[in-house]
Amino acid sequence: MDFEEIGLVAGLEIHQQLDTACKLFCGCPTRIRPVEEHNGEFYRYLRATVSEMGTIDRAAEEEMKHIRRFRYLAYDSTCLVENDDEPPLPLNGEALEIALQISRSFGMTPIEQVHVMRKLVIDGSNTSGFQRTALVAVGGVLPNGGRVESICLEEEAAQRVEDACFSLDRLGIPLVEITTSPCLYTPEAVQETAAYIGMVLRSTGRVKRGIGTIRQDLNVSIRDGARVEIKGVQELDLLAEVVRREVRRQQELLAIRDELRSRRASVDEEPIEVTGLFRESGSAILKRAKVVLAVRLRGFAGLVGREIQPGRRFGSELSDYAKRCGVGGIFHTDELPAYGVTTEEVQALRAAVAAGEQDAVVIVAADSTKALCAIRQVIRRARLAFECVPEETRRMLEGGSSAYMRPLPGAARMYPETDVLSVTITPERWASVQAPELLVDRAERYVREYALSPATADQLVHSSMLPLFDRAVAAGVPPALAARTVLSTMKELSRDGVAIEAVGEEQVLAVLAGVRDGRAAKEAVPDLLQAIAGGATVEEALASLAPVVDPGDLRALVERVVQERISFVQERKMGALGPLMGVVMAEVRGSVDGKYLSELLRKALREALE
Amino acid sequence: MGLIPGDRVACTVGTTELSGTYITDRDGMHVVKLDSGYNIGVDPRRVILLERGRPAEQPDMDVVQDPSLPELAIISTGGTIASRIDYRTGAVTSQFTAADILRAIPGLAEIARFRTHVLATILSENMTPALWQEMARAVHDVIAEGVAGVIVTHGTDTMSYSAAALAFMLQSPVPVVFVGSQRSADRPSSDNVMNGICAAAAAVSELGEVTVVMHGTPSDDRCAIHRATRVRKLHTSRRDAFRSVESAPIGYVDYPSRTVSLADEAVRRGTRPLSLDDRLEPECGLLQFYPGMDPALIDVFSGYAGLVVAGTGLGHVSTACIERLGALVDAGTTVVMTSQCLYGRVCDRVYDTGRDLLAAGVIEGATMLPEVALVKLMCVLGRTRNRHEVVRLMQADMAGEILGRTPHGL
Structure with a gap:
C-alpha cells in the first residue's frame, strides 16, 4: 500500500514508568504487588465535574453514561494519598531529574516553572477522578528529522483487576509521557521511532523494565479520515500492524460513508419497543430482557455486517458505543437469524419497524434506562457514518485491531492541581543535567574499549544485567569474562535448573573478583555460582571448589x-x-x-x- | 501593557513557539494555560499579547424545584461543599445560589425544595463566637418560618465547635444538620455529593436535634449522623474524619439508597419546641496542660470569665499550676477541668492533685470533650454569673454533652 498516497500521518505517545524509590506524590515504594496481598478495600463513585466553561468534558460525559461503583484494593505498601484521602506531597525530585535527563537526550528546552495539572479521568483508574500531570520540556528532535513535541511527568493510573475493580499498587508510580509531532508517514517509521525512543529512555538506566512498564499510544489519521488515538499498545512489534489495521478501518468507514450516501440511507429518529416479539424467543438474552428496543437503519443492509478490520465489523463499532451504557452488546439483522433468534422473529422484527430488504435493524435488550441509553448511542454512531470517521480514543485488542473507548478528550479536562506547588527549573539546575550515554553509543564504546564483539556489546546494552556488567568491569574484572558470565553462564545455569536468582549481584561480583585475584580460574565460575545458588557462601565456595595453589x-x-x-x-x-x-x-x-x-x-x- | 487574565498570548520556550491564555503571575513568572490545557510558568519577557480576552460567560442553568417536596434551608458559612474552581486562576470560590448548589449536587432536587442563605464566606478556622450567634439566629428564623429542616454547610476544621454552639443555644423541633467536605468539590471523587445528599436525607428525616452528617467509612457507602456535642474531627484528611467520641453515632444514612436509620437515643422531630437563647460570653479560654508547663502561662487568662483546662488523665495539672488556677478562681474566673484523654470521665477525687484542684474551686467537667466544655462555658456564662448556678449548669446535661453512664466499650 502506498501510505503517502492515502495521506497517512501518525504520531506517538510513549509512556514509560520510572524506576524511582518513591511514587510521584507520596512516599510509597514503586512496587507492583500480587493482588492477593491486598490488606484493605473501599468503594467509591466518581462523577464528572463542570468545567470552567460550564460544560462537561465530552470524554468524561461519555463515562458518566453508566455510573459505576468502583472497588479499590489497598496494600501495606500504599497510603492515604492513593486512597485520595490525603493531599499529595511535593513533586518527586528524583522523577523530575530523570525527566530532565531524557529532555536533555532529545535536545529539548525545559519549562521554566513547572505546574502540576489535573487531567480529568473518571473511568475509575484514578481514585481522585483525575491524573496529575506536568509539562516538563518542549521542542525535541528525532534522528529521522521528526520532532518530540513534549515530555510530561505523570502519575501512573491504578491497574484494573477486573471490570470496576482496581489495584492501588501501581497508582502514583512516576512515568514520563513522550509525545512526538505527527511526523511519521509509514507504519514502519512508527515502529522504528518507538524503538528509538525506547532505547533513549533505557539509556538513563533509571526506567522500569518488563511487561506493562512501557506503553505506546498511537495517533493515526489518513486523508479525509480523522485523528484516532489508540491506547495501550504494549508490544513494540505490533505497532506497525496496529497502524496498518487502523488505516484499513478508516478506509472501510469512508467506503461505507460513500455507499450510504449513494444509497440515500437514513437513520430513524426514535427507537421502537419490540419487547413482546421475543417473549418466546430461543435467545435467552432477548427473552429475559425487561425491554427490547429496535431502530431501523434505512439502506444499511449488508453494511452493518461489513468487515472493517480483522475480526471487526461496522456492527462492532455500533456495539462499542452501546456498551458505554452498560449493555452487553447489540443484535443486528445482518447477522440474524442466529443466536437462537428465528427467521420468523426476524420477519416480525422487520415488520414492526417497517424495514425493507435494503434496511438493517439493530436491537438492544436491557432494563429500560440502559436500553434507551444504548439504542440512542447506536443511533448517534450510525448517523456519524454519513459524515466522517469519528475522532475517538480506542483501545488495542489482541492482534492489533481496536475497539472504541470514548471520544477524544477536549481541552475542558485539564485544570490546576492546587495542592502541589509549582517547581522552578533554574538555569543552574538545567546546566547540571547530563544526558546519559545512549545505549547505541555505549555498545560502540564496548567494542572499541573492551574489544567485545558487536553482537555481544549489543546484547549487553539491551540486557537487564548491564549494571552488573559495568560494576564488574569497574572492579577490574576482564570485560570478556564479565560479559560471558552475565550473558551466558548465568542463563545456562538457570536453564539447567540452578536457582541462579538466589545469587545476589554482590555474590556474582565477589566470584568474579576471586577470578581477578587469581583465587579461582575463570573455568570455575559456573561451579562457584552453582554452589552459591545451593546455599554456600562465596568464601565457602571459593575454599572448597578452588583451593589456592602456590x-x-x-x-x-x-x-x-x-x-x-x-x-x-x-x-x-x-x-x-x-x-x-x-x-x-x-x-x-x-x-x-x-x-x-x-x-x-x-x-x-x-x-x-x- | 499589562496582561489581564484571559488574554490570548504567545510565548517562546527555547525555540518553540506556543500559544495560550494568560492566567496569572506566580513568583515572577507569567502563568500561561497552553492550548493543550497544560499550565506553564514563563519569563514575562518571553510572553506577548495576541488579543485581549473576552470575559468568560457565566453559564446559567435553570433549576426546577419540585413544589410537592418538603422545603429545606441551606445556610452557608463558606465551606467547600459547593465551591467551584476558577479554571483561569486556579482559585476556589464559593458558589451559593440554590441553582449553584443543585448544579453541584444534582441529586438534591429529588429530596427537597431549597432556600439558601449565605451567612459568611470564610475558612472555618476564621469562625468566631459572634458568628455562632448569627448562625443560631439565622437557623432559628428559618425554622420559625416553617422549613422542614436546616442544613448548615461549614468548613470541617471547626465544624464540631459550631455544631456544639448551636446545640447549646437552640432547641429545635426539626433536624439541624451540619455538613462539609474533606476533599475539594472540584474533584470527581469529592465527598461533597454523598455528604450533601445524606445531609438532605437526614434533614427531612424524623430527627429533631443538631447533628453533624459526614462520611461514616472511607467508602461511599454511608454517612454517620453524629450528635453535635459528642462529635470530633479525629483525622486531618480522611473522609470519615468525624467520629462520635465515647458514644455511637445516633444514626446512619445509607448511600445511594438514602435510607435513614435512627438510634433510640436520637431526639425525634417535634419533641422539643423551638427556642433560642443566643447569649454568649466570648471571654473564655482553653488551655492544654503538659509536663513542665510554666504556671505563669495560666496568668494569661486572668480577667477571663472562664477557662477550660484539658488536664492529664482523670483531670490533673501539676501541683505548681494548682495555686495559679486557685488564684484565677478567687479573682472570679470560672475554671472547668476536662481531660486530654477525650474518652472517660473527669474525677478529681482520687489523687491529691485532684482533691487540691477541687479545693481550689475548679469544676469537674464530667464527660465533656474539652472544646465542647469551652463552648458550653461561653453559653452558661452568657446566661448567668451566679457561681452556684454556673457550677450546676456546667455539671448538668444540656444537649447530650454529659453522659449519665460511661460506656464500657472503647
Whole structure:
C-alpha cells in the first residue's frame, strides 16, 4: 500500500514508568504487588465535574453514561494519598531529574516553572477522578528529522483487576509521557521511532523494565479520515500492524460513508419497543430482557455486517458505543437469524419497524434506562457514518485491531492541581543535567574499549544485567569474562535448573573478583555460582571448589603428572598435552586459569621430551 | 501593557513557539494555560499579547424545584461543599445560589425544595463566637418560618465547635444538620455529593436535634449522623474524619439508597419546641496542660470569665499550676477541668492533685470533650454569673454533652 498516497500521518505517545524509590506524590515504594496481598478495600463513585466553561468534558460525559461503583484494593505498601484521602506531597525530585535527563537526550528546552495539572479521568483508574500531570520540556528532535513535541511527568493510573475493580499498587508510580509531532508517514517509521525512543529512555538506566512498564499510544489519521488515538499498545512489534489495521478501518468507514450516501440511507429518529416479539424467543438474552428496543437503519443492509478490520465489523463499532451504557452488546439483522433468534422473529422484527430488504435493524435488550441509553448511542454512531470517521480514543485488542473507548478528550479536562506547588527549573539546575550515554553509543564504546564483539556489546546494552556488567568491569574484572558470565553462564545455569536468582549481584561480583585475584580460574565460575545458588557462601565456595595453589606447588604438580605418565608422554609427544590438561585441571579443581596451566604443562612436556 | 487574565498570548520556550491564555503571575513568572490545557510558568519577557480576552460567560442553568417536596434551608458559612474552581486562576470560590448548589449536587432536587442563605464566606478556622450567634439566629428564623429542616454547610476544621454552639443555644423541633467536605468539590471523587445528599436525607428525616452528617467509612457507602456535642474531627484528611467520641453515632444514612436509620437515643422531630437563647460570653479560654508547663502561662487568662483546662488523665495539672488556677478562681474566673484523654470521665477525687484542684474551686467537667466544655462555658456564662448556678449548669446535661453512664466499650 502506498501510505503517502492515502495521506497517512501518525504520531506517538510513549509512556514509560520510572524506576524511582518513591511514587510521584507520596512516599510509597514503586512496587507492583500480587493482588492477593491486598490488606484493605473501599468503594467509591466518581462523577464528572463542570468545567470552567460550564460544560462537561465530552470524554468524561461519555463515562458518566453508566455510573459505576468502583472497588479499590489497598496494600501495606500504599497510603492515604492513593486512597485520595490525603493531599499529595511535593513533586518527586528524583522523577523530575530523570525527566530532565531524557529532555536533555532529545535536545529539548525545559519549562521554566513547572505546574502540576489535573487531567480529568473518571473511568475509575484514578481514585481522585483525575491524573496529575506536568509539562516538563518542549521542542525535541528525532534522528529521522521528526520532532518530540513534549515530555510530561505523570502519575501512573491504578491497574484494573477486573471490570470496576482496581489495584492501588501501581497508582502514583512516576512515568514520563513522550509525545512526538505527527511526523511519521509509514507504519514502519512508527515502529522504528518507538524503538528509538525506547532505547533513549533505557539509556538513563533509571526506567522500569518488563511487561506493562512501557506503553505506546498511537495517533493515526489518513486523508479525509480523522485523528484516532489508540491506547495501550504494549508490544513494540505490533505497532506497525496496529497502524496498518487502523488505516484499513478508516478506509472501510469512508467506503461505507460513500455507499450510504449513494444509497440515500437514513437513520430513524426514535427507537421502537419490540419487547413482546421475543417473549418466546430461543435467545435467552432477548427473552429475559425487561425491554427490547429496535431502530431501523434505512439502506444499511449488508453494511452493518461489513468487515472493517480483522475480526471487526461496522456492527462492532455500533456495539462499542452501546456498551458505554452498560449493555452487553447489540443484535443486528445482518447477522440474524442466529443466536437462537428465528427467521420468523426476524420477519416480525422487520415488520414492526417497517424495514425493507435494503434496511438493517439493530436491537438492544436491557432494563429500560440502559436500553434507551444504548439504542440512542447506536443511533448517534450510525448517523456519524454519513459524515466522517469519528475522532475517538480506542483501545488495542489482541492482534492489533481496536475497539472504541470514548471520544477524544477536549481541552475542558485539564485544570490546576492546587495542592502541589509549582517547581522552578533554574538555569543552574538545567546546566547540571547530563544526558546519559545512549545505549547505541555505549555498545560502540564496548567494542572499541573492551574489544567485545558487536553482537555481544549489543546484547549487553539491551540486557537487564548491564549494571552488573559495568560494576564488574569497574572492579577490574576482564570485560570478556564479565560479559560471558552475565550473558551466558548465568542463563545456562538457570536453564539447567540452578536457582541462579538466589545469587545476589554482590555474590556474582565477589566470584568474579576471586577470578581477578587469581583465587579461582575463570573455568570455575559456573561451579562457584552453582554452589552459591545451593546455599554456600562465596568464601565457602571459593575454599572448597578452588583451593589456592602456590605457583611453586603447581609446577611440582605438573611435573609429577608428567613423570607418572612418562611412557604415555614419550609415545604421544606433544600430543599428550590435551589428555594431560584434563588430569591436571581435575587435580587443581578449577582453581587455576586454564591458559596459564596449559603454558606450564607445555613447558614441562618439552623439558621431559628433551 | 499589562496582561489581564484571559488574554490570548504567545510565548517562546527555547525555540518553540506556543500559544495560550494568560492566567496569572506566580513568583515572577507569567502563568500561561497552553492550548493543550497544560499550565506553564514563563519569563514575562518571553510572553506577548495576541488579543485581549473576552470575559468568560457565566453559564446559567435553570433549576426546577419540585413544589410537592418538603422545603429545606441551606445556610452557608463558606465551606467547600459547593465551591467551584476558577479554571483561569486556579482559585476556589464559593458558589451559593440554590441553582449553584443543585448544579453541584444534582441529586438534591429529588429530596427537597431549597432556600439558601449565605451567612459568611470564610475558612472555618476564621469562625468566631459572634458568628455562632448569627448562625443560631439565622437557623432559628428559618425554622420559625416553617422549613422542614436546616442544613448548615461549614468548613470541617471547626465544624464540631459550631455544631456544639448551636446545640447549646437552640432547641429545635426539626433536624439541624451540619455538613462539609474533606476533599475539594472540584474533584470527581469529592465527598461533597454523598455528604450533601445524606445531609438532605437526614434533614427531612424524623430527627429533631443538631447533628453533624459526614462520611461514616472511607467508602461511599454511608454517612454517620453524629450528635453535635459528642462529635470530633479525629483525622486531618480522611473522609470519615468525624467520629462520635465515647458514644455511637445516633444514626446512619445509607448511600445511594438514602435510607435513614435512627438510634433510640436520637431526639425525634417535634419533641422539643423551638427556642433560642443566643447569649454568649466570648471571654473564655482553653488551655492544654503538659509536663513542665510554666504556671505563669495560666496568668494569661486572668480577667477571663472562664477557662477550660484539658488536664492529664482523670483531670490533673501539676501541683505548681494548682495555686495559679486557685488564684484565677478567687479573682472570679470560672475554671472547668476536662481531660486530654477525650474518652472517660473527669474525677478529681482520687489523687491529691485532684482533691487540691477541687479545693481550689475548679469544676469537674464530667464527660465533656474539652472544646465542647469551652463552648458550653461561653453559653452558661452568657446566661448567668451566679457561681452556684454556673457550677450546676456546667455539671448538668444540656444537649447530650454529659453522659449519665460511661460506656464500657472503647
